[in-house]
Amino acid sequence: MTADTTTAAALAPSSPRSPAPPSAAERTAPAVHLRGLRRVFGTRAVLDGVDLSIARGEFVALLGASGTGKTTLLRILGALDQADEGTVLVPPVRTVVFQEPRLVPSKRVLANVTVGLPRGAATRETGLKALAEVGLERHAEAWPATLSGGEAQRVALARALVREPQLLLLDEPFAALDALTRLRMQDLVGDLVRRHRPAVLLVTHDVDEAVRLADRVVVLRDGLLARDEAVTVESPRDPADPAFADLRRRLLADLGVH
Known part of the structure; x- marks a missing residue:
């Protein structure tokens, strides 16, 4: 059996002149809807009937031990796997x-942010605005090799958000950062997500990070x-x-740590 993989746009009514306004059902429909998702490698079903919905603007953190299929699930949502x-x-x-x-080493920071965007007069302005949101507007003409790890990851975040995604997928984006930079990046991501309101799936091994950032936490096992x-922990969330x-x-306990 093959998977039924569909984008939300394929279900929405459209007009050749202008898009039809969304219906009430479309406004309340989930941004992500998975039912009976299976992914098999050899004889092993890494994902064996996963059901998951993520609402528009909702932040979901995905936890699980190494090898449980977290990144596989994210890659399927990002069309990097089937x-x-x-x-x-x-x-x-x-x-x-x-x-x-x-980042592309041969492109400056601003070019990295806008890479892949349609060419036009607004591209530079759009890229600079995205860099300003992550506090790096002064680094627009810098080379990636001159950035710290945290700065480079902020550029990657600006590159993702400049496209105004309806779904933002985060695959352990803070794992390589030191503890202080990691906390600052968590705060930045939380602020940007509240501002842009995409649906978010964060894959992480860090339980505190999941509880600190997410509206919901799911555990894959x-x-x-x-x-x-x-x-339901009240904000600001204090460990x-x-x-x-x-x-x-x-x-x-769900992860086997007691």
């Missing part, structure tokens, strides 16, 4: 930020989602808050 079975409904505009910034729980600590303890 499901073997199931329904995959995703919006047409989606971007990925990886653990490594993956044995090819299925073992937990799907809303984060010393008993509710934060209680959720952290339950999530660690």
Whole structure:
């Protein structure tokens, strides 16, 4: 059986002159809709019937031990891999930020941000605005080799958000950063997501990071989602808050850490 992979745009009514306004059903439809998702490598089903929905503007963190299929799931949502079975409904505009910034060494910072955008008078202005949002407008003409790890990852984030994605996929984007830079990047991502309101899926091994940033946390285990729980900890989320600590303890238990 082959997977039914569809973009949200394919389901929306359209006109050759101008797009039709979204219906009430389309406005409330999830940005991501997975049903019965399976991905098999050899004889092993890494994803074995995953059901997941992510609302527009919702931030979901995905936890799981190494090798459980977290990145495989993200790659399928980003059209970098294909499901073997199931329904995959995703919006047409989606971007990925990886653990490594993956900047083009031969292009300056601004050119890295706008790479792939349609050519036009607004491209430079759009790129500079995106760099300003991540605090790097003064680095527009710098070369990637001159940036720190945190600065390079901020450029990668600006490159993802400049396209105004409906779905932002984050694959452990802070894992290579030092602890202080990581916290600052978490705050920056949280602020930018609130401002741009894409649906977000964050793949992470860091339970505290998941609880600190996400509206919901899901845990992938044995090819299925073992937990799907809303984060109700009050903001600003403090690890010393008993509710934060209680959720952290339950999530660690799901991951086999007691």
